[in-house]
Amino acid sequence: MKKRPPARAAAAKVTRADVEELLFHEAALLDDWRLDDWLGLLTADARYEVPSNDRPDADPENTLFTIADDIDRIRGRVTRLKDRNAHAEFPRSRTRRMIGNVRIAGRNNSEVSVEANFVVYRFRRDESVREYVGRYRYLLRVERGRLKIARRQAVLDAMELGSMGLVSFIL
């Protein structure tokens, strides 16, 4: 068997196509509400964050965010969303994510930082569509030859959450 290359070398070899493959796969899992499979894309120390609209570049340790989950709360969030008593998402929203302008912004040892734009359309009951527009900041890590998500931050462009209302699904 061929020896697996060290992580450092693997990160250097990550291409935009590799990154897009992961992001598009993630989008499909989330749109399909395959949340357990989505958890499988995350590292054991993953974070998921949505900054407050008026502080898009801040740190959740000193700034109120909309969402700032460590891996335990990500798992708790998924457990909740799978429960029919997560009323804000029962019946579930239908979402459709468009991801583009994917760029590798930096590499550091086994990690790759990535930026991408998103539009997420959310449909619920008989309401008109709600549009969530913004950019993703990802920190991806090569673990045992696989590209995984160590941090995902969804930064909304709107000045206020306003008519989007809630971020009750995984953005």
Place this chain on the structure above:
Amino acid sequence: MNDRPLVLNEASSFRVNRATLVDPEILDLERRRVFDVCWIYVGHESELRSPGDFRTRTVCGRPVIFCRDSGNAVRVFLNTCRHRGAMVCREAEGNAKTHTCFYHGWSYDRDGRLDGVPGERDYPQSFRKSDYGLMEPPRVESYRGFVFLNFDPQAVSLAEYLAGAKEYIDLVIDQSPSGQMEVIQGTQDYDIRANWKLLVENSFDDYHLLTTHSTWLDYLKNAGVKMQRPDRDHLLPSHGVGKALGNGHATTDNVNFRGRPVAKWIPVYGEAAKPEIERTRAELVARLGEARAARVADTNRNLIVFPNLLLADGSSVTIRTFYPTAPDRMRVHAWALGPKEETSAARAIRLDAFLTFYGPGGLATPDDVEALEMVQAGITATHREVPWSVMSRGMAKTGEQLNSDELHLRAFWLQWDKLIRGEPRAAR
């Protein structure tokens, strides 16, 4: 409108007419008879640090500049140019020596005085700049850092208006060693497609906790949070009461089970947070004594300051204010509040605890929003056929009213009804 009963308060039955949540005429009346005569929350003094600091926001439906003047006093200006009316300040926040209306260039200093008029000599001689300063609401007063305005020049003082609510504001302030709480940066501004009074009810209605928030309770249980068996007749927590505080203000007052950054550790915070919470607790006991420290640290209180301010001192402290943009829609503004001298570690715990429950991405608030929107969807087209909502819990009891009873909700509605009916000033 005046011929139909809106709130029916009978011996053992309390009902609210659902038209109060739907009818545009009622909203017009509310603007004049409730919002324009009550003390309405503007912001917190800590949001402005130095002379010239400003934040623009909409308060009581009006665009305002909330700022510090040249003498560092907190001021509120109506954000409309005295010339033709354009909004003078168009930035959300910042620091400015002057505010200049870009349309024709009239500029105002930090004290709101008009100090620049391009081509001033072409006005008649009677034109005086001193007549055209930025206008202020008739009354602006603050209590322990919380700034309110009132559009009624004859209103009683803020301190008198707050009545029994002051004791509960003080309990929040006592978390800070210096008596100074500060708003933490990061604002949650979002719409709810429901009448604003439904959020008043929901903000301190503890009857809904077990059903609406079962997934949040499961999250706490799964993390190892122990819940005591409730006392007789209680739903959750083990003990809690509802209280009316005068002038429509009301609160819940509950034994804590959900953790408190000041200062009760729960497993959700993680083992690493334990020493920090214990240090905070020790400071509290040293400063306030055992009894007062326990009062501050071991009770949760959701306080409604009539009509539209919630101070929720629960999983964390949140300030939440809301205002109707239509009968079936409101805009919510929410902030986190913490002691000014809090360590960075304690601040991080506070913010993390906040997000376990509160806000548009929290594990509980979204289900509240869903509940409110489902009420609105349920009543909008049916309120004529099904006119009454029931709010009688606890009415037949003597003595203590539980947090899951509805005395505190009724206190809000009775004050609302009194104002809407236009009772003479002396009565309010």
